[in-house]
Amino acid sequence: MANKDVTDHARMEKIVSLCKRKGFIFQSAELYGGLNGCWDYGPLGAELKRNLKEYWWRKNVQERDDILGLDGSILTHQAVLSASGHVGGFSDPMVDCKVCKKRYRADQIEEAPVCEKKQQLPKGEDKTCELTEPREFNLMFQTSIGASVDDKDPNAIAYLRPETAQSIFVQYKNVIDSNRVKLPFGIAQIGKSFRNEINPRNFTFRSREFEQMEVEYFCRAEDGLRLTDEWLETRLKFYEEIGIAREKLHVLDVADGERAFYSMKTYDIEYEFPFGVQELEGVAYRTDYDLSVHQKHSGRPLEYFDDETKEKFIPHVVEPSAGCDRTVLALICEAYDEEDLTKEDGKPDSRVVMRFDAKMAPIKAAVLPLLKNKPELVAKAKEVKCLLQPHMNVFYDEAAAIGRRYRRQDEVGTPYCIAIDFETLGEEGEDLKDTVTVRERDSMEQVRIPISELLGWLLQRVR
Ligand code: ATP
Numbered sequence: 001m002a003n004k005d006v007t008d009h010a011r012m013e014k015i016v017s018l019c020k021r022k023g024f025i026f027q028s029a030e031l032y033g034g035l036n037g038c039w040d041y042g043p044l045g046a047e048l049k050r051n052l053k054e055y056w057w058r059k060n061v062q063e064r065d066d067i068l069g070l071d072g073s074i075l076t077h078q079a080v081l082s083a084s085g086h087v088g089g090f091s092d093p094m095v096d097c098k099v100c101k102k103r104y105r106a107d108q109i110e111e112a113p114v115c116e117k118k119q120q121l122p123k124g125e126d127k128t129c130e131l132t133e134p135r136e137f138n139l140m141f142q143t144s145i146g147a148s149v150d151d152k153d154p155n156a157i158a159y160l161r162p163e164t165a166q167s168i169f170v171q172y173k174n175v176i177d178s179n180r181v182k183l184p185f186g187i188a189q190i191g192k193s194f195r196n197e198i199n200p201r202n203f204t205f206r207s208r209e210f211e212q213m214e215v216e217y218f219c220r221a222e223d224g225l226r227l228t229d230e231w232l233e234t235r236l237k238f239y240e241e242i243g244i245a246r247e248k249l250h251v252l253d254v255a256d257g258e259r260a261f262y263s264m265k266t267y268d269i270e271y272e273f274p275f276g277v278q279e280l281e282g283v284a285y286r287t288d289y290d291l292s293v294h295q296k297h298s299g300r301p302l303e304y305f306d307d308e309t310k311e312k313f314i315p316h317v318v319e320p321s322a323g324c325d326r327t328v329l330a331l332i333c334e335a336y337d338e339e340d341l342t343k344e345d346g347k348p349d350s351r352v353v354m355r356f357d358a359k360m361a362p363i364k365a366a367v368l369p370l371l372k373n374k375p376e377l378v379a380k381a382k383e384v385k386c387l388l389q390p391h392m393n394v395f396y397d398e399a400a401a402i403g404r405r406y407r408r409q410d411e412v413g414t415p416y417c418i419a420i421d422f423e424t425l426g427e428e429g430e431d432l433k434d435t436v437t438v439r440e441r442d443s444m445e446q447v448r449i450p451i452s453e454l455l456g457w458l459l460q461r462v463r
Contacts, residue, residue, distance in 0.1 A: 006272075006276070007274060007275050007276050008274040009274070009275070011274045011336070012203070012273075012274040012275055012333075014336070015203075015274065015332060015333060015336050016203055018336070018352070018354075018411070019045070019203075019332065022042075022044060022411060022412050023042035023043045023044050023045070024041070024042055024044045024045035024048065024332065024362075025039055025040070025041055025042060025045045025203075025204060026039070026040045026041075026042055027039065027040075028040050036200055036208070037197055037200030037206075037207050037208030037209070038207060038208055038209050039204050039207060039209075039325070041328075043362075044362040044363070044412055045328070045362075047362035047363070047393055048328055048332075048360060048361075048362045049211075049324065049325075049328050051359065051360045051361070051362070052242065052324060052327055052328060052331065052360060053190050053211075053213065053324060055241075055242060055359060055360070056190065056213045056238070056322070056324075057069070057188070057190065059238060059241075060186075060188045060213075060215055061188050064186075066181075066184065066185045066186060067185065067186035067187070067188050067215060067217075068175060068179060068181070068185070068186070068187055068188070069187075069188050069189065070167065070168055070171060070175065070187050070188070070189045071189065071190075071191065072161075072164065072167025072168070072171065072189060072191065073161075073167065074160055074161055074191070074192055074194075075143070075145070075158045075159075075160065075161075076158060076159050076160070076161045076166065076167070077158060078154065078157045078158060078159060079297065079298075080166050080167075080170050080294075081140065081159050081161075081162075081166065082297070083293050083294050083296070083297035083298070084166050084169075084290065084293060084294070085293070086140060086159075086162055086166075087138075087140070087159075090138060090139055090140055090162055091136040091137050091138045091139060092105050092106075092107070092136070092137055092139060092197075092198055093105065093106035093107055093134035093135070093136060093137075094106060094134060094135060094136070094137040094198050095109075095131040095132050095133070095134050095135075096131070096132045097113075097115055097116075097129035097130055097131060097132075098130045098131075098132060099115050099117050099118060099129065099130050100115045100116040100117040100118070100129065102115075102116060102129065103198055103199070104129075104131070104198065104199060105197075105198040105199050106134035108199065111128075112128035112129050112130075112131055113128065113129050114127050114128060114129070115127060115128060115129040115130070137196075137198060138196075139162060139195040139196050139197065140159045140160070140162050140194075140195070140196065141159060141160040141194045141196055142157060142158075142159055143157075143158055143159070143160065144156045144157060144158065145157075145158045160193075160194035161192075161193055161194065162193055162194060162195050163193050163212060163214070163321070164189045164190075164191045164193055164212045164214045165214055165216060165290070165319060165321065166290075167189065168187045168189055168214070168216045169216065169290045169291060169294055170294055170298075171187075172187065172216075172218070172291060172302065173300070173301075173302055175187055176304065183218060183219055183220055183304060183306070183315055184217060184218060184219035184220070184223060184227065185218055186215045186216060186217035186218065187215070187216050187218075188213075188214065188215045188216075189212075189213075189214055190211065190212070190213045190214075190324065191212065192209060192210070192211050192212075193209075193210060193211070193212050194208060194209050194210075195208060195210075196208055202273070202275045202278070203329060204325045204326070204328070204329050205273065205275070205278060205325075205326055205329055207325060210323060210324070210325045210326075211323070211324035211325055212321060212322065212323060212324060213321075213322045213323075213324050213327075214319060214320070214321045214322070215231075215319065215320050216290075216317050216318075216319050217231065217317060217318045217319070217320075218304070218315040218316070218317050219315060219316055219317070219318065220313075220315065220316065221287075221288070221316045223316075224264065224265075224285045224287065224316045224318060225264065225265055225285060227285075227318045228265045228267070228283060228284075228285040228318050231283050231318055231320045232251065232267045232269070232283045234320075235269060235281060235283060235320050235322070236249060236251070236269065239269070239271075239280070239327075239330075241357075241359075242327075242331065242357055242359065242360055243331065243334060243335070243355075243356060243357030243359075243360060244271065244330055244331070244334050245334065248271055248272045248334065249269060249270065249271055249272075249280075250269075250270040250271075250272070250277055251267050251268070251269060251270070252267065252268040252270055252279075253265075253267055254266040254267065254268055259284070260284070260286075262286055262287055262289035262290075263284045263285060263286055263287070264285045264287055265284070265285040266282055266283065266284040266285070267282070267283045267284075268281070268282055268283075269281040269282075269283065271326075271330045271333075273329070273330065273333055274333055278326075279323075279326075280322065280323060280326050280327060280330060281320060281321060281322040281323065281326075281327075282319075282320075282321050283319070283320045283321075284318070284319045284321065285316070285317075285318050285319075286316075286317050286318070286319055287316050287317070288314040288315065288316050288317070290317060291314045291315065291317070292314050295314065302314060331356065331360055332354070334355075335354040335355045335356045335413055336352075336354060337352070337353050337354070337355050338350060338351075338352055338353075339351050339352075339353055351407055351410050351411075352410065352411050353410040353411065353413070353441065353442070354410070354411065354412060354413030355413065355441070355442055356413035356415070358415040358416075358461050358462045359462065359463060361414060361415050361462070362393065362412065362413065362414075363393050363394070363395045363409070363412060363413075363414040364388075364392040364393055364394065364414070364415065364416065364458065364462040365388060365392065365394050365395075365414065365415075365416045365417070365418055365458055365462075366394070366395045366396070366397055366405070366409045366414050366416070366417045366418065367381050367382075367384050367385045367388070367394060367395070367396050367397075367418050367420070368381065368396075368397055368398070368402060368405050368406075368417055368418065368419050368420065369381035369398050369419075369420045370402060370419060370420060370421040370422070372398035372399065376425050377420055377421070377422075377424075377425065378398065380420050380424055380425065381396065381398070381420040382396070384418060384420060384436065384451060384454070387451070387454070387455060388454070388455060388458065391455060391458075391459060392458065392459075392462055395409070395414065397409075402419060405417070406439060406444075409441070410441055413441070414441060415440065415441045415442075415461070415462065416438050416439070416440060416441070416458060416461070416462075417438070417439040417441070418436050418437070418438055418439075418454070419436060419437040419438075419439065420436055421436075421437060423435060423437075423448075424436055424451075432448065434450060434451045434452070435448050435449060435450050435451065436448070436449055436451060436454060438454075438457075
């Protein structure tokens, strides 16, 4: 078991700096001082995130016969969140420092922090915050609907959803009525959620606006616990498939009393981030709680009718709920590597390399003409780029020496670099004409491949 307190701040700082420098992640509204807890994904981050979401969708919807997709609205009717218990109870305990007025989440501070106003006090004097008793702070963002609303009209109040799950529960009946489904079956959704976190922190890990990737898997009560264990295994396998080492993942069997009151079993899947071991995903057996409360509050029947046994009942549900942004951050942390090398002349060298799994890599292949002042090389390289472009994200680069261009691609995790050289043009003999050099990022080994086979060769490796 990993020591949960082991952290590597220096590594995290380098990762955050690379994310900005290379265009993975930027602070939202940085130009105006930044919007705390919100992040924008730059060109490479946007590609990485899309690759993750597309792979999750493929594995959890397209390749499964028993799961259907949904894309619910973010603005949520207050009745939905009153019924689910969020309006009354979706809160964290908050404490304030009476001196510097800073706020903290009470369950996340082990000892009183240093007070910003008392920092200058002479040695020996108490410099810690003077904290109030904890009080509950509701994490939902409230808004009002319509132009001519009365502030006090309860029908005008809406919320930005704090989880994607509730829209699945409230559309569950429409999904089963419009599709022929049989238990067990799931409804999957990827989408934004919002929580007014008291202390957003650890880069994108705890944000106020984030994306979730959730499945609500409906089943019979007697299958709930077994399916929870099965989902845990399925989800662990998914993380391995996207390139997160199994030994960096930890499973926490959440103890009685620490789970949500309606959950009979919850596993947290945690990852060894440089700032400590922290939750990536929760796999929770939520029983029939959600559908039951929505049936009760809406007054509309939400039972499932079994054609074979003629039974009518509220299904139970198992929920694997993953954070998209947290998984992107885990992919970045997992990929980051500083490698020591030896140059051809024996001198030491080093490179920063993002070892993304090729499926996740933002750029799949870089096309590099050996020289930019040879029109035939450039024309051939552009031809190769156009051949690949409809099928994958390709980058074309002709600036600087080829070695430097390789390093630039290593730093953003491009798995394959394709060099167009004089052999490609047939200047070194007919045998090598219309072949290219493909350099693999991790091993730095090079192979020669005919252009006619290049697309198929790459597609086998980057999907
Ligand atoms: P935490 O204990 O870290 O606040 P949670 O247990 O409240 O998380 P859930 O409500 O189970 O989280 O949400 C499911 C998933 O959504 C989490 O495992 C996480 O990946 C993601 N998530 C939740 N809150 C945030 C957040 N503030 N920022 C980014 N991702 C989040």
